[in-house]
């Protein structure tokens with residue numbers, strides 16, 4: 001599976017049926033093995049929930065998929081293309097939008113300009129078309145009223161909304177969401193689920209790392225549990241949450 | 254609340270530009286010469302700021318391209334006997350062409366190594382300039398009188414002409430850089446300034462943007478070099494490729510004025526010239542004071558004077574950004590951003 005052809009290697013599902021495929025991916029930081037021989041397939045239209053204790057390697061996994069970090073071993077295919085050596089911006093243009101767990105706003109630019117960057121560069125739009133797309137993404141995430149504010153002045157909650165707005169601008173086909181529901185009230189969480197449902201209905205495939213299990217359970221079509229850099233269990237949400245090992249390592253039961 | 258302040262600032266700026274345009278009728282020869290130098294310095298500051306403040310390319314070798322511009326101008330006019338008006342754009346083009354291989358070498362390096370790389374590259378260019386036949390070797394040589402006379406038969410005419418040329422250069426450098434920052438590329442560049450990793454994740458091509466930025470500055474630096482040759486009426490390796498004049502002072506200016514803004518380099522250049530006029534009698538103390546001010550700014554106000562203005566809520570006098578515009582609500586939600594309604598359109 002480590003071959004780097006333009007298509008997913010034979011034996012795996014056919015390329016069209018797979019939007020994301022990781023094969024034998026490992027990543028170390030010095031001596032620390034954070035992701036170990038991880039293989040994962042995501043089909044178009046799925047909402048995959050990823051669970052795992054702190055430090056399990058969830059954010060690192062996103063960095064590998066988005067292209068912020070190169071893997072030490074293994075290959076990553078997106079929409080049938082080998083992206084293992086592709087830069088992060090080319091993957092974004094190909095259709096991988098991601099949020100950062102710790103928001104990374106363009107602090108001295110306005111909220112609107114933040115999203116405009118993603119719409120024009122990530123979405124490949126001209127500035128006039130990008131402006132319309134940015135306004136759509138801001139309206140969708142409930143940030144329209146704050147469009148003119150410098151992003152550096154937003155509260156953490158709104159910074160997380162801004163991460164989502166940047167990730168969805170240009171309508172990427174694969175969305176990587178890293179802990180966007182933490183600290184929300186019940187009503188805000190309902191709003192978020194409604195937003196994600198709308199984005200999903202428009203055709204986006206979603207991989208969502210989240211500790212707020214009740215929210216994740218509501219919309220995920222599949223769950224995967226990451227522990228010490230490996231997937232220890234994956235499948236239907238109810239089955240995964242009932243699994244012995246999952247309850248042990250994650251739910252502490 | 255800051256609208257009157259903004260209008261006031263813009264009025265001062267407009268008056269300043271008008272006064273500069275009317276310079277030859279308003280100022281004496283001495284002032285015109287100082288202003289000619291001021292415009293060269295503003296151009297250099299705008300370019301260094303574009304590289305360091307936006308593209309994260311810390312150059313300590315900017316003097317290399319200044320020197321190339323000066324030497325190219327000398328070569329085209331004094332040695333190849335071309336008209337000065339053809340030599341000026343050709344000098345800019347030469348600088349751009351030299352910038353391509355320089356970039357190919359130093360872009361293999363990052364951060365501090367890149368800075369050292371730019372310095373080494375500039376030194377190599379200076380050494381080559383000192384060896385070129387016809388350019389006066391290590392001690393340099395004067396521009397021939399016939400070349401100089403093309404800018405005006407009388408001294409007063411030439412002072413006016415040099416003034417007009419360097420004012421034109423600063424204005425074009427400013428307007429072009431402003432237009433660049435307003436463009437799609439500039440949007441990505443501004444995002445890089447604020448957070449490079451996030452800019453990449455939003456689709457900004459960090460490599461191409463950096464290349465474009467570096468090449469963008471080269472012709473302007475070359476033209477500034479032409480102006481230094483005209484100002485001194487000679488070229489010489491140590492003067493044309495002077496690291497103190499064309500880079501170190503410029504770094505002071507941009508850091509004090511405010512890195513990563515268009516206002517900062519101009520503000521810093523004004524301050525630099527005022528300090529220099531006032532403290533000229535103190536000799537070395539002037540340089541020491543400048544160093545102390547810079548260190549103070551880096552420690553207490555890393556974004557410089559303009560950064561402090563921004564923090565106090567002063568809007569950019571020359572905004573290069575993009576307003577949300579029609580279609581977006583004009584009223585901003587209450588002082589607490591947290592009160593913004595979530596997902597109004599959904600549900």
Ligand SMILES: Nc1ncnc2c1ncn2[C@@H]1O[C@H](COP(=O)(O)OP(=O)(O)OP(=O)(O)O)[C@@H](O)[C@H]1O
Nearest residue numbers: 029032034052053054055056057058059060061101
């Ligand atoms: N750039 C890095 N350099 C060194 N170590 C890193 C780096 N990024 C992550 N790590 C380490 O890798 C491990 C996994 O981190 P990661 O952020 O992927 O975990 P996570 O599953 O997202 O955790 P959390 O639930 O707390 O967000 C941690 O021990 C972390 O310290």
Ligand SMILES: [Mg+2]
Nearest residue numbers: 058059060101
């Ligand atoms: Mg994480």
